[in-house]
Amino acid sequence: MLPEKLTQALNDQFNNELQAAHSYTAMAAYFSEKGYHGFANFYLVQSREEHFHAMKFYEYLVTMDEKPVVQSLSEPKNNYVSAMDVVESSLAQEKEVTSNIYALVTLADELQEHATLSFLDWFIEEQMEEEKMFRDIITRLKGAGEGGEYFLKMNDEFAARKLEE
C-alpha cells in the first residue's frame, strides 16, 4: 500500500498519460487529413507510447497493492493550423507532463517513498528525451516549408517510426 495522497497523484498521472495518448491521436488526424501519412504515423506511434506510459503507472499501482481508477478523458484540441502548430503544441504538452512528474517526485520525496522515487526515475529520463525530440523537430521544420521537398523527406523518415518499448 502507499500513502493515500501519493496513490491519488500516481493515479492522476496514469490518467494524464491516457489523456496525452488521446491528444496525440487528434494530432495524427491533422496529418492524415492532409495526406502526410508519415507524420501521421509518427503521431500514432507517439499516442501508443503514451498508452504504454499509462500502463506503467497502472502496473506500478497494482504492484503496490493499489487499484488504478480510470477517469473520463476530455476532448483534445482537434484543430491545428500548421505542422509547426502541432509540434509546438506537442512540446508544450510534454513540458506540462515533465512538471507533473517533478511534482510527483517532490511528493514521493516528502513522504520518503523510495520505491516510488525509483519508479519515477525512468519517467524523468523519458521526459528529457521527449522534450528534446520535439525541440529537434521544431528546428528542422523551421527550415522546411510544409509540403516542400525537405518536409516530404521528413514525412518519409517518420513513416518508418515504430513503437519502442
Ligand SMILES: [Fe+2]
Ligand atoms: Fe508520457
Ligand SMILES: [Fe+2]
Ligand atoms: Fe510524452
